[in-house]
Amino acid sequence: MSSPWLPVDVERFITITATGITTKSTTNIDYSKTNIQVEGVDEDDAVKTDGEYIYLTLGGRVLIIKAYPPNEAKLSAEISVEGVVSGLFINDKRLIIIYNGVYCLVKNTSEKKSKDILFVEPSLSVLIYDVKNAEAPILVRSTTISGTLKSSTLE
Numbered sequence: 206m207s208s209p210w211l212p213v214d215v216e217r218f219i220t221i222t223a224t225g226i227t228t229k230s231t232t233n234i235d236y237s238k239t240n241i242q243v244e245g246v247d248e249d250d251a252v253k254t255d256g257e258y259i260y261l262t263l264g265g266r267v268l269i270i271k272a273y274p275p276n277e278a279k280l281s282a283e284i285s286v287e288g289v290v291s292g293l294f295i296n297d298k299r300l301i302i303i304y305n306g307v308y309c310l311v312k313n314t315s316e317k318k319s320k321d322i323l324f325v326e327p328s329l330s331v332l333i334y335d336v337k338n339a340e341a342p343i344l345v346r347s348t349t350i351s352g353t354l355k356s357s358t359l360e
Contacts, residue, residue: 291303
């Protein structure tokens, strides 16, 4: 089965992402976290998981995919941003989306309106979503600043 939101075969994608997830008990799920370079410090990634959902960046979108249990795998939600997502964090049912955008402004430099100058300024935005119900993420905070991001970590 093909999908307009994911450029791969969906059934195969779900099988690959669900591989290796095991249950230790009825409430605890054992899952692989991203490579941790410093214990207790998380780095932003294009793909994150909390063991039940996969959070995947695709350009200007973040897909929330239910991955566990595998027989219930599906696209749960999609969040669009006005830019390109550069990284994600997931912590305590909060999804943090970091994305880059561009702010453009045209200014007239004379009284005669004969000369316009285009000012282009990079911007960085951070969105924080409550994903207790991953089917319906709720935006709880949004911040935008001028500039670019070199790297980010979460402790």
